Amino acid sequence: MKWIRFILIALVFISGRTGLLAEEGMYPLTELDKLDLRKMGFELEAADIFSEGQTSLSDAVVKLGGCTGAFISAEGLILTNHHCSYGAVQKASNEENDYLKNGFIAQSAEEEVEAKGFTVRIVDSYKDVSQEVLSALHDTMSFQQKKQAIQKKEKEIIKRTEEENPGKRAEVSEMFRGEKYMLFIYTYIKDVRLVYVPPVALGEFGGDVDNWEWPRHTADFSLLRAYVAPDGSPADYAQDNVPFTPKKFLKVNPDGVEEEDFVFILGYPGRTYRHYTASYLDYEQNYRMPFIVDWDQKQISVMQEMSQMNRDVALKHSARIKGLANTEKNYRGKLTGLHRLNLVEKKRAQEKEIGKFIDNDDQLQKQYGQVLDDINKIYNEIKCAMEQELILSYLTRNIVLLNVAKSVVTSAEERQKEDLERQSAYMDRNFEQTKKSALRSVGDYYEPTDKILLKELISKANQRPADLKIEALDKIFRLKTNESPSEKYIDEAFSGTQLADKDFVEKAFNITPEEIAELNDPLINWYIKLKPEYEKIKKINEERNGALDALYAKWNEVKKLYLKKDFIPDANGTFRMTYGHIRGYSPRDAVYCLPITTLQGVVEKTTGQEPFNTPQNVIDLFYKKDFGRFKSANLDCIPVCLLYDMDTTGGNSGSPVLNARGELIGLNFDRTFEATINDYAWSETYSRSIGVDIRYILWIIEKVGGADHLIKEMEI
Numbered sequence: 001m002k003w004i005r006f007i008l009i010a011l012v013f014i015s016g017r018t019g020l021l022a023e024e025g026m027y028p029l030t031e032l033d034k035l036d037l038r039k040m041g042f043e044l045e046a047a048d049i050f051s052e053g054q055t056s057l058s059d060a061v062v063k064l065g066g067c068t069g070a071f072i073s074a075e076g077l078i079l080t081n082h083h084c085s086y087g088a089v090q091k092a093s094n095e096e097n098d099y100l101k102n103g104f105i106a107q108s109a110e111e112e113v114e115a116k117g118f119t120v121r122i123v124d125s126y127k128d129v130s131q132e133v134l135s136a137l138h139d140t141m142s143f144q145q146k147k148q149a150i151q152k153k154e155k156e157i158i159k160r161t162e163e164e165n166p167g168k169r170a171e172v173s174e175m176f177r178g179e180k181y182m183l184f185i186y187t188y189i190k191d192v193r194l195v196y197v198p199p200v201a202l203g204e205f206g207g208d209v210d211n212w213e214w215p216r217h218t219a220d221f222s223l224l225r226a227y228v229a230p231d232g233s234p235a236d237y238a239q240d241n242v243p244f245t246p247k248k249f250l251k252v253n254p255d256g257v258e259e260e261d262f263v264f265i266l267g268y269p270g271r272t273y274r275h276y277t278a279s280y281l282d283y284e285q286n287y288r289m290p291f292i293v294d295w296d297q298k299q300i301s302v303m304q305e306m307s308q309m310n311r312d313v314a315l316k317h318s319a320r321i322k323g324l325a326n327t328e329k330n331y332r333g334k335l336t337g338l339h340r341l342n343l344v345e346k347k348r349a350q351e352k353e354i355g356k357f358i359d360n361d362d363q364l365q366k367q368y369g370q371v372l373d374d375i376n377k378i379y380n381e382i383k384c385a386m387e388q389e390l391i392l393s394y395l396t397r398n399i400v401l402l403n404v405a406k407s408v409v410t411s412a413e414e415r416q417k418e419d420l421e422r423q424s425a426y427m428d429r430n431f432e433q434t435k436k437s438a439l440r441s442v443g444d445y446y447e448p449t450d451k452i453l454l455k456e457l458i459s460k461a462n463q464r465p466a467d468l469k470i471e472a473l474d475k476i477f478r479l480k481t482n483e484s485p486s487e488k489y490i491d492e493a494f495s496g497t498q499l500a501d502k503d504f505v506e507k508a509f510n511i512t513p514e515e516i517a518e519l520n521d522p523l524i525n526w527y528i529k530l531k532p533e534y535e536k537i538k539k540i541n542e543e544r545n546g547a548l549d550a551l552y553a554k555w556n557e558v559k560k561l562y563l564k565k566d567f568i569p570d571a572n573g574t575f576r577m578t579y580g581h582i583r584g585y586s587p588r589d590a591v592y593c594l595p596i597t598t599l600q601g602v603v604e605k606t607t608g609q610e611p612f613n614t615p616q617n618v619i620d621l622f623y624k625k626d627f628g629r630f631k632s633a634n635l636d637c638i639p640v641c642l643l644y645d646m647d648t649t650g651g652n653s654g655s656p657v658l659n660a661r662g663e664l665i666g667l668n669f670d671r672t673f674e675a676t677i678n679d680y681a682w683s684e685t686y687s688r689s690i691g692v693d694i695r696y697i698l699w700i701i702e703k704v705g706g707a708d709h710l711i712k713e714m715e716i
């Protein structure tokens, strides 16, 4: 076996020299036709991936909140990550029915449990609407007015499209800032249920220690099911809804893959910033990310301490802690990468070259000579305002009841306006979801945590120099005198508020601003006092972003002239394809990592302590060598996780990993520590993503979970 691996490593080396190199690229639908897929290694045509009006692989790939998923049966069964369903599992769990800890298996449709707040989208069609969007702009407008005009035009297009296509969901996505806008129409499903979730000891094996690391041994998968009304239309969760019949579901290939096999991913990567300037990266590296890492660590430690109270408190906090820990480590990875690669300086050097290119031509100089300076000036302003803006935004993002206060106050005001004039979350098409999400957050509220985090933020604000104190905070909490607000003042406000009561909140969502004021709720009153501050910031940000839209459009224009080529838009939560190979890498000097792990590694890592506490039945099956039909003959074991050189980012979680014929052989869930930098730059040498091998998933469902009915449903 060692020899086989040795030969494979040699092959990697040779293939690198023969042109089988991976390439950067999260290709949008518009690019697929232009690619020579056969040459890349596909045994498919572009129309097999997406074809409007025809059935194609894209009909099987869904956007699932901030993640991706894929249909793997004719009855709407969806495969996605464990960490993507985590929030729903947490909400369905309590001390008695602890699905998070013990896992969950629905033996029949009746036993499936609502995945609260989950929705599914499948892309039906897309269209370039740049001209229409940009027609909203006039030279006489300020940048803020321009930003608002674009937002309003997008809402108009969405509204019109949804009226023309009842039951569908429309979205306008900005592909290039200030330049290119696409209208996507999605099939939209609102009833999603939990079907199978492995125990957390498997689904999150390795926890935060192994997160963003390779070698990996995590069974990060779960199964959900999409439901619609009996007539096939999208409907809210209801007893008599029926499983959705997808136009296409993926063929699951239990034979898996080998090292160096060609693979590709379809999914919904969230955001990348590869076309942003050095000044933006500098802001990220030296200001925003360090501040956030610090604050996230604080929040995590507070919530971890609270979680020791009892299991119910721990369950309330678990999804938040997990999310924060994920971002915190991701940012640390990015910071390491930014320093190691000296990316800011590299970008600056490229910008200098572009500057020379511009200066050499009078016409270019006239058109683009000022662009970079103007962009840099804006990031400078952003830097200066950052701390104040972040503290204020965390107040309503991280203090649960202040967040609810903000939602009800905003709702009262926005609901008075015409639909198209409202903030998007309060438009008719989104209002119910906004309300439900606020009510769900009340369910996770824990008073001691809210109070401690509030005091921490106030003390952060307090540490700022006197002339930089935040006015509204100062008024509420008397920051100028540098005395922290008395415990009593905060305790009284929290014991006086009714925002922890779901019925009260539900009612508060449907009243007028005057009635809101009459409630005289202490936390609502705090928010009302803070509101002018938020409005000021919103206006400034619209102005900055409006200016950046116009500047980036110009900057990209001249960059294309300089590079003499078009480039692919940054990831923006829309459907993308990326391809590559199952391939190892060298993260450090003298270290080479193979690209497939096995169950042997799970057992080796097991300590019996969280997060390395493998369930005993898995260990027993390993020692009995009870691998069934899912064993890899080459590895003589169950393959567990896969490493590949594809171009992915957050949002690609839950994306199907497919072989050249489009059959499912893995499930993407992460990247290596080095590849967290993908969001800013991709590299053939360090960009590696991580998936669960389909054989491990099937083995767990069949041998560990005993859910043969699901294996049958997948028609394996």
Ligand code: ASP
Residues within 6 Å of the ligand: 648, 649, 650, 651, 652, 653, 669, 670, 671, 689
């Ligand atoms: N773990 C990530 C996610 O949650 C995937 C990634 O960032 O590569 O989307």
